[in-house]
Amino acid sequence: MKILHTADWHIGRHFHNVSLLDDQRHVLDQLLEIIVAENVDAVIIAGDIYDRSVPPAEAVALLNDTLHTIVDDLKVPVIMIAGNHDGAVRLGFGAKQLTKAGLYISGPLTDQIKPVELSDAHGPICFYPLPYIDPATVRNVFDTEVQGFDEAMAFMTQRIAAYHQKHHANCRSVVIAHCFIAGGAASASERPLSVGGADQVNAAQFEKFNYTALGHLHQPQYKHEETIRYSGSLLKYSFSEVEKPKSVCLVDMDKNGDCDISEAALNPIRDMRVVEGELDAILAAGKTDAQKQDYLLVRLLDKHAILDPMGKLRTVYPNVLHLEKANLREFNDSSMLDYAALKKDRLQFFEDFYHQVAGDNLPEDQRTHIAHLIDSIEDQDVSK
Numbered sequence: 023m024k025i026l027h028t029a030d031w032h033i034g035r036h037f038h039n040v041s042l043l044d045d046q047r048h049v050l051d052q053l054l055e056i057i058v059a060e061n062v063d064a065v066i067i068a069g070d071i072y073d074r075s076v077p078p079a080e081a082v083a084l085l086n087d088t089l090h091t092i093v094d095d096l097k098v099p100v101i102m103i104a105g106n107h108d109g110a111v112r113l114g115f116g117a118k119q120l121t122k123a124g125l126y127i128s129g130p131l132t133d134q135i136k137p138v139e140l141s142d143a144h145g146p147i148c149f150y151p152l153p154y155i156d157p158a159t160v161r162n163v164f165d166t167e168v169q170g171f172d173e174a175m176a177f178m179t180q181r182i183a184a185y186h187q188k189h190h191a192n193c194r195s196v197v198i199a200h201c202f203i204a205g206g207a208a209s210a211s212e213r214p215l216s217v218g219g220a221d222q223v224n225a226a227q228f229e230k231f232n233y234t235a236l237g238h239l240h241q242p243q244y245k246h247e248e249t250i251r252y253s254g255s256l257l258k259y260s261f262s263e264v265e266k267p268k269s270v271c272l273v274d275m276d277k278n279g280d281c282d283i284s285e286a287a288l289n290p291i292r293d294m295r296v297v298e299g300e301l302d303a304i305l306a307a308g309k310t311d312a313q314k315q316d317y318l319l320v321r322l323l324d325k326h327a328i329l330d331p332m333g334k335l336r337t338v339y340p341n342v343l344h345l346e347k348a349n350l351r352e353f354n355d356s357s358m359l360d361y362a363a364l365k366k367d368r369l370q371f372f373e374d375f376y377h378q379v380a381g382d383n384l385p386e387d388q389r390t391h392i393a394h395l396i397d398s399i400e401d402q403d404v405s406k
């Protein structure tokens with residue numbers, strides 16, 4: 023069976039106040055092409071379908087169209103779970119009815135463990151969809167005393183493994199979960215599940231399953247074993263991800279449950295990039311840049327003040343979203359109050375200020391000029 027594993031669509035997300043809906047539609051069209059080209063038998067979406075628990079209407083419409091094409095037109099079943107961004111109850115609307123059509127939605131956690139069974143020529147594969155859970159939810163639903171995310175997930179995976187052993191011991195198994203695997207590489211675009219690393223769960227608890235389709239971490243990666251895997255998000259959702267292209271996982275499972283795994287790239291209309299340099303050089307290079315529409319973070323290295331740098335950059339790069347002045351960043355990093363500095367005179371204060379902003383010493387001619395200026399101001403003060 024060939025399974026397409028994807029996650030973290032975050033449909034409806036905004037980035038620096040720009041809607042990413044067109045970008046999301048573009049890569050979802052590619053995802054549809056991959057399903058056809060690769061003869062995919064089943065699609066897994068491992069949580070964070072929407073970006074918010076109450077998604078905007080256009081986001082609902084885009085998901086509706088996409089699922090309709092996959093399930094109804096292409097006749098490929100979809101199994102999806104609620105992530106920490108989704109409103110589990112809302113996502114699960116109509117779930118029981120939709121199973122008849124081949125759409126399996128796991129909304130809120132229930133005490134029923136019931137796999138989705140899909141078959142290929144070698145027999146059935148049991149898919150166990152587990153929505154995003156926190157320890158309090160597991161305590162409430164199962165009347166147990168689990169503490170922490172790792173214990174809560176271990177409780178669930180042990181229950182699933184025991185159920186599978188009892189009812190489907192000869193079937194292959196896939197678990198779908200939304201969690202932070204300990205040691206995984208995070209990006210700046212995941213919302214923390216709890217503070218201080220207490221949200222991390224051990225990867226080894228998933229080794230009893232033939233494949234584990236994970237969501238939450240936005241970089242494609244695997245932990246512990248190649249079959250315990252994050253597909254990564256649909257798009258780059260932060261400037262921390264500029265170097266990491268996005269993809270979906272294609273999992274070809276054989277009759278023994280062994281998996282041959284590959285990645286299919288997702289190519290956005292607008293990439294996300296960081297551009298660094300002096301304003302004039304950036305503007306000149308931008309004129310021949312084939313990717314002018316990309317979402318940019320610009321890091322300006324100019325030492326002098328510039329009037330309306332954002333306006334100037336946007337004449338060439340319309341989607342500059344964030345601007346940093348590298349020299350001003352140093353200033354911010356070393357802004358601890360230094361009591362010795364308070365004893366300096368006005369000229370020394372200005373020299374320090376110049377050094378922080380320009381990253382260089384005040385030239386002698388300008389120093390003389392400023393000294394005269396300060397003198398004349400101080401003379402006026404005295405005359406009052």
Ligand SMILES: [Mn+2]
Nearest residue numbers: 030070212238
């Ligand atoms: Mn996410």
